[in-house]
Amino acid sequence: MSLQQEIYESTMRIATDTSLTHEQAMMNLSKIPGQFVYGFTPPEGYDRLLASGVLSDLGEGYAPICPRYLLPDYELFLEKGCRFLRIDPPKDLFEAIEALKMFYRHVPSITNFPVYLGRLDRLLQPFIRDEEQARYLIRHFLTFLDRTISDSYAHANIGPEATLAGEILLDCDYELQNATPSITLLYDPEITPDAFAARCARNDLACAKPSFANDRVYRQAYRVPYGVASCYNVLPVGGGAFTLARLNLKAAADQAKDIEDLLERVLPEAVRLNCAFMDAKIAFLIEKSLFFKANFLVQEGFLRLDRFTGMFGVVGLAECVNRLEALSGRADLRYGHSGEADALAHRVMRRLTELVNAYQSPYCAVSGGRFSLHAQVGLDTDIGVSSGARIPIGDEIALYEHLRHAGQFHPYFHSGVGDIFPFEVTAKKNPESLVDIVKGAFSVGMRYFSAYADDSDVIRITGYLVKKSDIEKLARGEAVQQDNVIWGLGEVRNSHILERKVRSL
Amino acid sequence: MSAAPVNRIIPYSSVDGPGNRTVFFFQGCNFNCGYCHNPETIGLCSNCGACVSVCPTGAIRMEDGVVRYRREVCCGCDACLCACPRSASPKVDWMEPEEGIELLRQYRPFIRGVTVSGGECTLRRAFVIRLFEGAKEMGLHTLMDSNGNYDFSADEPLLRVCDGVMLDVKCVNAKAHRALTGRENDLVLKSLSFLASAGKLEEVRTVVVPDLLPNEDTVRRVCEKLSPHWRQGARIGYKLIRFRPLGVRANYRSVAVPDMQTMDALSRIALDAGCPRVLVV
Numbered sequence: 031m032s033l034q035q036e037i038y039e040s041t042m043r044i045a046t047d048t049s050l051t052h053e054q055a056m057m058n059l060s061k062i063p064g065q066f067v068y069g070f071t072p073p074e075g076y077d078r079l080l081a082s083g084v085l086s087d088l089g090e091g092y093a094p095i096c097p098r099y100l101l102p103d104y105e106l107f108l109e110k111g112c113r114f115l116r117i118d119p120p121k122d123l124f125e126a127i128e129a130l131k132m133f134y135r136h137v138p139s140i141t142n143f144p145v146y147l148g149r150l151d152r153l154l155q156p157f158i159r160d161e162e163q164a165r166y167l168i169r170h171f172l173t174f175l176d177r178t179i180s181d182s183y184a185h186a187n188i189g190p191e192a193t194l195a196g197e198i199l200l201d202c203d204y205e206l207q208n209a210t211p212s213i214t215l216l217y218d219p220e221i222t223p224d225a226f227a228a229r230c231a232r233n234d235l236a237c238a239k240p241s242f243a244n245d246r247v248y249r250q251a252y253r254v255p256y257g258v259a260s261c262y263n264v265l266p267v268g269g270g271a272f273t274l275a276r277l278n279l280k281a282a283a284d285q286a287k288d289i290e291d292l293l294e295r296v297l298p299e300a301v302r303l304n305c306a307f308m309d310a311k312i313a314f315l316i317e318k319s320l321f322f323k324a325n326f327l328v329q330e331g332f333l334r335l336d337r338f339t340g341m342f343g344v345v346g347l348a349e350c351v352n353r354l355e356a357l358s359g360r361a362d363l364r365y366g367h368s369g370e371a372d373a374l375a376h377r378v379m380r381r382l383t384e385l386v387n388a389y390q391s392p393y394c395a396v397s398g399g400r401f402s403l404h405a406q407v408g409l410d411t412d413i414g415v416s417s418g419a420r421i422p423i424g425d426e427i428a429l430y431e432h433l434r435h436a437g438q439f440h441p442y443f444h445s446g447v448g449d450i451f452p453f454e455v456t457a458k459k460n461p462e463s464l465v466d467i468v469k470g471a472f473s474v475g476m477r478y479f480s481a482y483a484d485d486s487d488v489i490r491i492t493g494y495l496v497k498k499s500d501i502e503k504l505a506r507g508e509a510v511q512q513d514n515v516i517w518g519l520g521e522v523r524n525s526h527i528l529e530r531k532v533r534s535l
Numbered sequence: 536m537s538a539a540p541v542n543r544i545i546p547y548s549s550v551d552g553p554g555n556r557t558v559f560f561f562q563g564c565n566f567n568c569g570y571c572h573n574p575e576t577i578g579l580c581s582n583c584g585a586c587v588s589v590c591p592t593g594a595i596r597m598e599d600g601v602v603r604y605r606r607e608v609c610c611g612c613d614a615c616l617c618a619c620p621r622s623a624s625p626k627v628d629w630m631e632p633e634e635g636i637e638l639l640r641q642y643r644p645f646i647r648g649v650t651v652s653g654g655e656c657t658l659r660r661a662f663v664i665r666l667f668e669g670a671k672e673m674g675l676h677t678l679m680d681s682n683g684n685y686d687f688s689a690d691e692p693l694l695r696v697c698d699g700v701m702l703d704v705k706c707v708n709a710k711a712h713r714a715l716t717g718r719e720n721d722l723v724l725k726s727l728s729f730l731a732s733a734g735k736l737e738e739v740r741t742v743v744v745p746d747l748l749p750n751e752d753t754v755r756r757v758c759e760k761l762s763p764h765w766r767q768g769a770r771i772g773y774k775l776i777r778f779r780p781l782g783v784r785a786n787y788r789s790v791a792v793p794d795m796q797t798m799d800a801l802s803r804i805a806l807d808a809g810c811p812r813v814l815v816v
Contacts (some may be wrong), residue, residue, distance in 0.1 A: 032786035039756035075547060083743060270719055428546070429546070429547055429645075430546060430547070430641070430645050433645065456550055458548045459549070459550070459814070459816070460549035460550065460553075460554070462554045462555075463547070463548075463552075463554050463555035463556075464549075464555075466554045466645060466646060466647050467547070467645050469644070469645075470643075470644035470645030470646070471644075471645070473644045474644055504617055533547075535547055535548065535549040535554070
């Protein structure tokens with residue numbers, strides 16, 4: 031097919047698709063040129079691993095106009111206002127919410143929406159004087175976010191302290207049952223009161239959020255404060271991630287003759303090329319692209335170049351290990367079910383960590399000059415590849431063993447990892463029981479825990495949230511406001527998301 | 536000897552006391568309630584062998600006059616339970632308390648407590664005391680789920696390691712209680728008063744069965760006893776359970792489920808009496 035014909039077909043597919051909103055069509059169109067125009071040159075040999083599926087550029091394109099994930103310093107914004115947007119520092123809750131609404135509109139990301147909304151409880155708490163008025167304003171604020179940020183990668187953080195603002199946010203979210211924004215409780219059982227954690231658990235079982243992040247571990251992640259953005263990405267506040275490029279361990283195992291071949295030939299080459307690819311892209315972003323040179327977020331100090339890192343994504347550890355065991359004639363040893371298979375998984379992860387850490391990037395001082403391992407949640411088009419280090423859906427093990435297993439593998443992934451557990455509705459009457467489980471999970475090493483009730487409309491797909499009712503609508507060919515539903519539908523069809531083992535509690 | 540017949544262990548439960556708990560269900564009960572939801576937990580196996588021939592997978596065998604059960608072959612069809620003439624089950628493990636303690640040690644990070652249930656847990660006193668001692672060493676909260684047909688006031692060693700009892704009060708009217716359970720209820724009522732005074736009553740539970748039981752009378756009289764404790768700040772809960780014809784014996788399968796109006800009215804009685812935690816399930 032000629033280049034012109036490819037562009038014609040990509041464009042017409044979007045221009046005639048009645049299941050897209052105007053905004054979705056516009057954003058999809060904007061992705062087309064970046065697939066054909068090379069602002070930077072990928073390293074020699076990269077195309078081969080891209081074609082075999084070992085590596086993926088995750089659709090970022092080859093002429094990016096901004097970093098993938100941005101975590102602006104919203105505290106700084108509320109403190110000093112913004113010259114470019116002509117916004118003065120707010121004096122009361124109404125002004126603070128209006129200021130944030132205006133500001134969010136100008137925070138881009140890979141999805142063109144903000145993936146980080148800040149620590150909303152801390153941002154709003156100082157402005158709360160009248161509780162009733164605060165409930166009214168915050169309720170409408172949350173509705174505004176859901177209706178204008180059509181993307182549940184938008185992520186608000188709360189905690190670890192309990193605040194009235196946090197309680198109001200949770201109560202409104204419980205009532206509204208929206209998919210956006212995603213919310214994470216930065217949870218430290220030593221700081222977060224049990225009653226506040228239980229309020230979060232109550233919400234989990236009604237609208238699938240907030241998730242729990244292991245604050246005690248994560249606050250050591252960088253030498254600057256961290257935030258949880260997009261799915262569960264742990265990144266420096268005032269910065270973010272230039273890019274995320276991933277390695278599919280299952281596809282890598284498919285290229286290997288045996289275990290040694292994977293560890294000593296396939297992985298070293300894949301890691302070298304993925305890292306070199308990220309560096310080439312980052313160099314373009316910093317040296318050629320407009321964002322770091324001219325965007326007001328950088329110029330006014332809400333984002334700083336020295337607070338960005340690059341994320342090295344990983345998927346399919348389970349399938350990789352199962353494939354390697356089968357190659358050794360031991361197909362009965364399965365990841366999550368066999369101590370030997372898990373030992374092999376540790377060997378793969380240790381080797382991968384060693385290789386990634388050995389690569390020095392000139393651009394990632396905030397993470398020690400290294401790219402940061404990330405358990406990527408997968409793509410809607412992946413088939414038979416599990417997110418990060420998760421045990422495959424349909425192959426789950428008993429709850430406590432599952433949590434201990436996750437606790438063994440979460441520590442490899444510096445910039446984010448997580449597991450998701452649906453629970454039967456009985457747990458709704460006793461949300462404290464869910465908090466006990468989270469405490470246990472964190473004590474055995476887990477970094478991030480998500481739950482939902484099996485009767486919820488809002489559910490977590492792989493890392494993001496969608497409404498099941500929206501998936502059904504889209505499956506009938508009707509347009510839906512939130513763009514994640516498109517990926518959610520793909521995941522439901524290709525990765526059996528609705529067939530996760532439901533835990534009775 | 537302190538080994539006990541264990542019908543089932545649930546590693547995680549959100550319905551057997553505060554927070555997430557591990558629950559031990561013993562085999563064997565000294566009541567024989569018409570509406571029992573797990574009638575197969577009432578009796579103890581007598582090795583009669585009636586279940587052996589109905590087992591489709593050969594999981595149950597008779598060896599030297601003793602019924603043996605192999606879980607790994609079981610298909611879970613429950614044909615054995617239907618065939619049992621004594622409301623017992625061959626699928627029971629005789630377990631030493633140390634084995635139970637070892638399980639608790641594995642589950643410890645994820646739970647805040649352990650609950651023993653039944654069957655009837657007071658029949659397994661020695662096991663329960665040892666299990667609870669082990670649990671206490673791990674800092675776990677300990678609860679018993681009991682039919683109350685036991686003189687708790689005479690068992691200081693048990694109460695020392697038991698943080699609370701979830702007490703079934705099925706019926707206060709003596710005649711109706713006898714008709715339902717086959718037993719008197721004077722010990723149950725003594726337990727209600729004694730445990731409340733001793734600060735060891737976690738909650739009271741009453742199963743509401745329309746027409747067959749004097750439900751309102753039971754709730755009123757339980758509340759009369761507990762009201763003074765509630766007024767003094769005791770956090771004793773009252774759980775009102777809607778009868779459901781699931782798992783019950785044939786003669787109770789057509790009994791109606793109480794409507795929510797009935798449940799709301801009963802719940803109102805408890806709230807008016809000062810109960811701080813009324814739960815309808």
